[in-house]
Amino acid sequence: MRKKATTIYLGPQHPGITGNMMVRLEVEGDTVVKATTHVGYLHRGFEKLMERRNWLQSFTIVCRICVPEPDPNEENYARAVEEIEGREVPERAKYIRVLVLELSRIQAYLLWYGGQAASTGLYTMGQWSIGDRNYILDLFEDLTGGRVYHMYIWPGGVRRDLPKGFKDKAFRVMDYLEKRLDDYDRLMFDNAIFQKRTQGIGVIDPEKAIEWGVVGPPLRACGIRSDVRIDEPYEVYDKLKFEVPAFKGGDVWTRALIRRFEIRQSINIVRQVLEQMPSGEYYNKIPNPHKWALPPGEAFVKTESARGEFAYYVVSDGSTHPRRVHVKGPAYVHAITLLENLLVGQNIADVSVIMNSLGTCPPEIER
Amino acid sequence: MEKENILIEQIKQKFGDKVELKIQRNKRVIAKTNKDTIEQLLLYEKEKLGYIHLAHISCVDWIEDNKFELVYITWSPKDKINILNKIYINRDNPVAPNIDYIWRQANTYEREIREMFGIEFDGLVGEREFILEDWKDIPPMRKDFDTLSYVKRTYFTRPGREDAQDVRETIANRTGEEIPEFAKKYTR
Numbered sequence: 001m002r003k004k005a006t007t008i009y010l011g012p013q014h015p016g017i018t019g020n021m022m023v024r025l026e027v028e029g030d031t032v033v034k035a036t037t038h039v040g041y042l043h044r045g046f047e048k049l050m051e052r053r054n055w056l057q058s059f060t061i062v063c064r065i066c067v068p069e070p071d072p073n074e075e076n077y078a079r080a081v082e083e084i085e086g087r088e089v090p091e092r093a094k095y096i097r098v099l100v101l102e103l104s105r106i107q108a109y110l111l112w113y114g115g116q117a118a119s120t121g122l123y124t125m126g127q128w129s130i131g132d133r134n135y136i137l138d139l140f141e142d143l144t145g146g147r148v149y150h151m152y153i154w155p156g157g158v159r160r161d162l163p164k165g166f167k168d169k170a171f172r173v174m175d176y177l178e179k180r181l182d183d184y185d186r187l188m189f190d191n192a193i194f195q196k197r198t199q200g201i202g203v204i205d206p207e208k209a210i211e212w213g214v215v216g217p218p219l220r221a222c223g224i225r226s227d228v229r230i231d232e233p234y235e236v237y238d239k240l241k242f243e244v245p246a247f248k249g250g251d252v253w254t255r256a257l258i259r260r261f262e263i264r265q266s267i268n269i270v271r272q273v274l275e276q277m278p279s280g281e282y283y284n285k286i287p288n289p290h291k292w293a294l295p296p297g298e299a300f301v302k303t304e305s306a307r308g309e310f311a312y313y314v315v316s317d318g319s320t321h322p323r324r325v326h327v328k329g330p331a332y333v334h335a336i337t338l339l340e341n342l343l344v345g346q347n348i349a350d351v352s353v354i355m356n357s358l359g360t361c362p363p364e365i366e367r
Numbered sequence: 368m369e370k371e372n373i374l375i376e377q378i379k380q381k382f383g384d385k386v387e388l389k390i391q392r393n394k395r396v397i398a399k400t401n402k403d404t405i406e407q408l409l410l411y412e413k414e415k416l417g418y419i420h421l422a423h424i425s426c427v428d429w430i431e432d433n434k435f436e437l438v439y440i441t442w443s444p445k446d447k448i449n450i451l452n453k454i455y456i457n458r459d460n461p462v463a464p465n466i467d468y469i470w471r472q473a474n475t476y477e478r479e480i481r482e483m484f485g486i487e488f489d490g491l492v493g494e495r496e497f498i499l500e501d502w503k504d505i506p507p508m509r510k511d512f513d514t515l516s517y518v519k520r521t522y523f524t525r526p527g528r529e530d531a532q533d534v535r536e537t538i539a540n541r542t543g544e545e546i547p548e549f550a551k552k553y554t555r
Contacts, residue, residue: 039497039498040496040497040498040499040500043498043499045507045514047508048507048508048512048514051510052514083392210419210420210444211419211420211470212470212471212472213420213421213422213470213472224444226444231447232394232447298391298451300395300423300440300449300451302422309422311422311423311440313423313425313438313440315427323427324425324426324427324428326423326425326426328422328423332472332475332476333472333475336472336475337471337472337474337475338472366498
């Protein structure tokens, strides 16, 4: 006899995500039979706002598109504007940009550690990792003046040079974090509960992953080594040595292992950048922003964020304002078509585990 | 640029004049076509050329030319090239082919474009409301949607706040209530 399906509304506020998004679950007993994502709780109309602002004013908006990881937005927007205009960026600025992007990746992974562990009931992990994340935010505050939103990477370079004593402090934070990662392993990855709750859960079919639009750590957890940093190196990633992991499995556990591996790589990248950074200019000055018109053109640029490929499609019609800025974050696919399909057949308790492992971030769906 | 040139040759051989091709820069190829050919072009790219990833679908409103530009961006994990496939549709009767049978995630992009630009996709299934709720105005991402006049029409200053005066004073004036002594020091 078929059991009667019950409808559960998960969200808009719940532990599976950073932001507000509702998933309507139809369940039979404990098993999800249908999931539908509903967005619309966060729409701020940034893309429309940018059409009414000049090229420089728009730069202050883009970082607000994604709360947990604003820097890929800034970098993407700046690079798109530079590509349309043909503006050169000083070498030192490129290194500083990579430094910011990698610090941003580390703090995003530390936030993910907290969320992923908490979704399986390991609340201590979140206290530790979010506490340690504050050391990265301290670095950001020294460098940019802001802890979460930086408004630092702008067209032409970066806004300020490294402050005095920043390098030493950054090295010390990296050394500290590297030691802490072993503690995280003992608490989270060696934990039998975490292993049982994540292994074999939310498996993505590796044959279909690219076709379904999966990007970033979930794609690399399907055994496919795809990363914008190696596929289409931007800034100075082609001058740095790092490994991009690809493990087979496709489940939540493998996605966690990928991030565990990548956070170590990011720490190494930060060290390399600090060591190799050349001296010189950090900003190629733009003209008067109120009269700054870009030539007609378009640019499609991509960055590898902590959750996957982050892309901007920017169109200029030759005026002082953008014609169109279209943002595509990884969650646009991960949190809607992919999630709706992955949740079918899963237990209700695993819904937030799967959401966290995909890096669901509604602000970038709605912009 | 070798891979880009090979790609352009392959598409030219198959579609001839129907597709206008250009290398924008390293790893970016622009393919302009019409709405009758776009489905075949995307299917050909996906099935034969290995462009199996749909990275993005975007829309630009060219109100001066009375056109919408739809941009389908595909990517190949082998070539690592993005193709920007473009079509232009008439703004008066904006209808485009639905491609969510080629890539299922296209459904989300199309639903958003339908809501934000008012473009209909032939046979698109999915709730009409995606991000907006109870939207009665013209689609908001169109260039002729005036944000300022919408705000003026829709939102209003709360009575008593027109000149940013203290609400307690207004209420007191209206009702004749006494404002307590301790609260008076905060009034202007």
